[in-house]
Amino acid sequence: MTTRARVTMVLIAATVIAGFYLAASTGLPDFGTAVHPYGDRAVAAALKHHTANVVSSVNFDIRAFDTLGEESILFGTVLGATLLLRQARDEGRRRVEAERVLPTTRLYGTLLLPITLAVGVYIVAHGQLSPGGGFQGGVMLATALHLGYVAADYRVLKRIRPMAVLDVADALAAASFSLIGLGALLASGAFLKNVLPLGTFNEITSGGTVPVLNAAVGIEVASGVIVLLADFLDQAVEVTDPEEQEKR
Template sequence: MSRLARLLVFAFGGGVMAVAFVLAVLDLPHFGTHEHLYRDLAVPAAVQHGTANVVSAVNFDQRAVDTFGEESILIASVVGAAALLRPSSEETEQRVPDLGRTLEGTRLIGYVLLPVTLVLGVDLVLHGGTTPGGGFQGGVILATGIHLLYVAGSYPALDRLRPVTMFEIADSVGAAAFAVIGLIGLASTGAFLGDFLPYGDFGQILSTGTVQVLSGVVGVEVVGGMVVLLSSFFEQEITVRAEDS
């Protein structure tokens, strides 16, 4: 299809969508409305299960099966990306000499922020049920924090301090633990991912039933997945060379 034909098709389709979208939103409840039916059901359900962070309660309790599907998407795409990025037969992996020239200021900030970022990530994962945060957010921050080593130091430094195999295991263990917790819930409450732990005191760290546990295992899985993903891209870019170059 020529570029012109493609633009014309898009102009027609986009135009129809724009008109339909505007007509649709004109009939939506007003922006900023005080009527939120799902909110009125989700908030009492979360409070009843002792979960202060209602968003986490929705993710890991009320719609936990949905999150199970979501983290399956996560692990599937990590496996897919790792498979696509592995060195092909015409390419070889080689150790690159440390060519990094980092500014002293960058290096300092990197090393100062590395522990701070890791602590922040652990905090977000561990308090996912009681304060804003949770496994997904904390996991991403942890994985990015580890890569401050690359920004501050060099790729060989990152490679030494980040055993990829361990993170591969963490990724699969996190995903499997989610399913196992779901099955325990099925055995003890009769519903897959049912909340079988005591709810505890509202707002305390040891509350929220399974929300906190599921948030934790998702955190482990996200750290593993992100590190494996980023390391595949790094290896592709930094250490893999086609044989003829």
């Protein structure tokens, strides 16, 4: 296909998409209006399913299928990066020397690591009750682990980073979202329908499948981000030319 043909196809597709987008935009409520049809329905559905955090109700109940797609994109990104950045046969590795860390930086990382870890767990566990959830809490958990790099050096990060466990956790958490959806399909005839007991409103066990899916996303995001950063850090810090390694 010629360049001109590709550009023509892109322009045609962009024009069609723009037309549908503009047509859909005309049906939106006026900016600043008190009428919010979707918001009213979302709040009502969240209260019906005993989910105090309406955002989590939308993400893991009303449009849980969309969230499955977002989670799958992250999993595919981590998998692709792992394949692209894996060590080639002609690459070698060198021993990482101890890095000099300023006392203030070491203190900063040491103090914030447990705090960030605790806050991340809290954000994931309470995602159905308060602002936050699996995506935000998962990133915080991954950040907490890398504060070990800030507090010490790369060798310490490698010791506290169980890559084999994280690889498995990433895959299992990503698969569990679909498995929960299939379980709901068998139980109710609808994929990802909220079929678990709803519990008592505003308690940590409320929300039915919402806290379960939220926890799966938290584990998948935390494990995926750690694995993704590990692949890039291994390339930047450890991978060297085999000939250079022999000279050492």
